[in-house]
Amino acid sequence: MTATAPLVFVVDDEPAMLDIVTFALETQGFTHQSFRSAEALWVAMHHTVPDLIVLDVMLPGVSGITMCRRIKSTTQVPVILLTAKGESSDRIAGLEADADDYIVKPFHPRELALRALRLVRRPSDLSQTMVAGPYELDPAGDCVYISSVRVLLTPNEFKVLMTLIAQPGKTLGFDRLLLAGWRDADRMGGRQMLKTAVYRLRHKLESAVPGSGEAIESVRGSGYRLNIP
Known part of the structure; x- marks a missing residue:
């Protein structure tokens, strides 16, 4: 992590979606690392803990929901889940996995970037205990x-x-x-x-x-x- 540019890990098995998400995050000053599987993300987190994770739900191998639970059992890193499914049961499953936000594809890239920015900001109105x-x-x-x-x-x-x-x-x-x-x-x-x-x-x-x-x-x-x- 850096003090000036928040680091986000982006996980999606679709190269085109990785490009869309990372470009949107760059517009809000994020640096990023991209991964094609949850397993690759997990290995990277043993070396670097990011400020935020954007995680696709439908991944080969370990699903985004399962990986979100694993992440939240060991860290407090905010997680945004991405999915093509919009049913309420899927949203609830994501929230029960302790996800901080849940965005259904297709989405507006700027909306994703602004939601990401909100999650890495500290509360601005809490200047004292x-x-x-x-x-x-x-x-x-x-x-x-x-x-x-x-x-x-x-x-x-x-x-x-x-x-x-x-x-x-x-x-x-x-x-x-x-x-x-x-x-x-x-x-x-x-x-x-x-x-x-x-x-x-x-x-x-x-x-x-x-x-x-x-x-x-x-x-x-x-x-x-x-x-x-």
């Missing part, structure tokens, strides 16, 4: 401390939690949280995407400090709120 009850957000934008226990978060999870912590006890609507986490309140399957992210967030908090995951309350038909003890 944000604290609410036992929760303390790290200004670096990648974790939360619960009574001094560190919990690593993905960029989307961090932004959702940051928004909830900023207004403890207040119910925040689905659109508000989708805008905070993904900058898009109108995405197809957005509520299911948010639901999956909150489920993962609760699980991480609960695993670190029993009882902490229950603080994020679902408000039926409205959204979520963070209850501070």
